[in-house]
Amino acid sequence: MKTTRREFMRTAVAGALGTTVIPALVGAQAPGVSGGDVYDVAVVGAGVFGAWIAYRLRQAGRRVALLDAYGPGNARSSSGGQTRVIRMGYGDQEIYTRWSMRSLDLWKSLLGKAGRPSFFQPVGVLWMARGEDPLTTKTLATLQRLGIRHERLGRSELERRWPQIDFGPNTWAIHEPRSGFLMGFHAVQAVVQIAMATGVEYLQEAVVPPAGKGRLGSVATRSGKTVQAGTFVFACGPWLPKLFPDLLGERIFATRQEVFYFGPAPGDARFRSPAMPVWVDFAEEIYGLPDFKGRGFKVAPDRHGPAFDPDTGERVVTPETLAAVREFVARRFPGLKDAPLVASEVCQYENTSNGDFLIDRHPERDNVWLVGGGSGHGFKHGPAVGEYVTARIVEGGPVETRFSLATKEKVQKRAVY
């Protein structure tokens, strides 16, 4: 039975409105697929970067296909977690502070349009510091310069406001009252939902690594389809090295990251909002989120774990990391000393050498864009990345040096947090 274009779009949008995005192209022949019309742009990867890029390109009037092997915000993707922090503090890396500010506005606007404003929770972010910690000191200067609302809090004020935290050696902190967290994969699915409602065509298809050199005319999918487009964006996060092994095999480092959720005692409100903000203990390379909707108090080490395969890696936390996290929780949050683990996640960072994003044209294919390297901090920036990539494709012009492929080294030296 032939599916009309109208039926195809209706099925697709209905699918996206549910909790999971249903494969949109079941028996339907979308334009640009296997001999149909050609898309202006095919975006491969519907994580937070690809979803926002597809949406923004469509807003710029482009005919866009968005493809994903497992589905937007799937459990294997870096965007697949329950929650993601959005903060403005980035030391003296002002571009990321500016992008966070811009992104927060765009997130709020889109989530409002999607009827999901609660997918952003403005619970505040508390960044703890010790002594003259240079990164936090630089953050303070940047926030002041850019007029971002924040407070510098000394030890006694911290203890007064958050008596449930034992600040240990932390002597001061920056509080960003307007920052907070986004509901990770739900927020990505909301972007795809809006993108589809405005005409982006979503296909649940795994793209085969493109072979050859020169201008790319089409990509093949594992199911045997061909997708033709004038421009291709590969926003495949930790899969980028699999798609471009020669170019990126040694330049994107996927690392295993573990996330733990602890259950506060019944009726204990100290570990949920408004009593508890998002917090970062920078010196101990660990951060967490308040208990939200009874899903548990999130605690996640930010230190890079071992190498990880996003397709085949088992997602079970290790007893060693759990023991280390419990020890930290008992020290910093004594009221959670005996709290049970109620859930856990294993995800992967897709790190560049220093933490700067990768946004550049393929050096041998000028109609192919490589976008990724979120490096454990990319989620919040989805909207700004979408806007930036769209501007480069529509208007042309060089990319920021810090995002270029040429600056991506083969040795990891983290500089952006």
Ligand SMILES: Cc1cc2nc3c(=O)[nH]c(=O)nc-3n(C[C@H](O)[C@H](O)[C@H](O)COP(=O)(O)OP(=O)(O)OC[C@H]3O[C@@H](n4cnc5c(N)ncnc54)[C@H](O)[C@@H]3O)c2cc1C
């Ligand atoms: C545990 C953890 C905590 C984090 N915390 C934060 C935080 O608090 N704040 C923050 O801002 N950032 C955070 N990050 C980082 C952020 O989540 C990532 O930088 C961001 O989600 C990366 O998005 P992406 O779209 O580049 O990649 P992904 O989300 O991985 O998306 C890539 C997509 O490409 C698809 N794909 C791959 N290969 C193919 C193919 N061949 N064909 C078709 N589709 C394909 C995949 O299925 C996937 O959906 C965290 C990351 C992790 C893992």
